[in-house]
Every structure is written in C-alpha cells, then in structure tokens.
Amino acid sequence: MKTWICVPLIALALAGCAGKTAYRDSCANGIDAAWHELDLAKAEGFAGNVSYSKALSLLTGAKTQQQFEAFEGCAKKAEKARFYIRESRAGR
Numbered sequence: 001m002k003t004w005i006c007v008p009l010i011a012l013a014l015a016g017c018a019g020k021t022a023y024r025d026s027c028a029n030g031i032d033a034a035w036h037e038l039d040l041a042k043a044e045g046f047a048g049n050v051s052y053s054k055a056l057s058l059l060t061g062a063k064t065q066q067q068f069e070a071f072e073g074c075a076k077k078a079e080k081a082r083f084y085i086r087e088s089r090a091g092r
Helices: 002-021 024-043 050-067 071-089
Strands: none
Touching: 024 050, 024 071, 050 071
C-alpha cells in the first residue's frame, strides 16, 4: 500500500526538477554570446557608452540568475543585454 503512495510522489518530485531545465541551454548560450559580443564592443571602443553599461549590468544579473537556476529570467536578461550591446556598437 505504501508503495502505491510513494511512486506518484516520487514521479511528481522528478517532474518538478525537470521543469527547471527548460531554459538552461538558452541561458548558457545567451550569456556566452553576449560576453563575446561585449568583448568585441569593448575592443571597438564603445566601453564608455551607456548601452554598454546597461548590457554589462544585465549580464551580471543573468549570471547570478543562472547560478540560482532561474533559467528563464537569465535567458531574458541575456537577450536584453545582447540588444544593448548592438545599440552600443551602433553608437546609441
């Protein structure tokens, strides 16, 4: 009888853990791409730009969220950071 109660609870727990990995890859890939683009922007001399500073703070927040397994927010922040990096390279 106890087995029939424990099996669904274990399955539910495993399903909850699997839900945290939905944005894991897009978070990691977004952060890697954004850091690379940020390095290029810095090399081109756009490091003093306001957009560059916004991108840097967003990437820092994304990395923090990645460490706490908040992958969806991390992916969104990384994408927003990449937007600001593009704006920085465009001179805006």
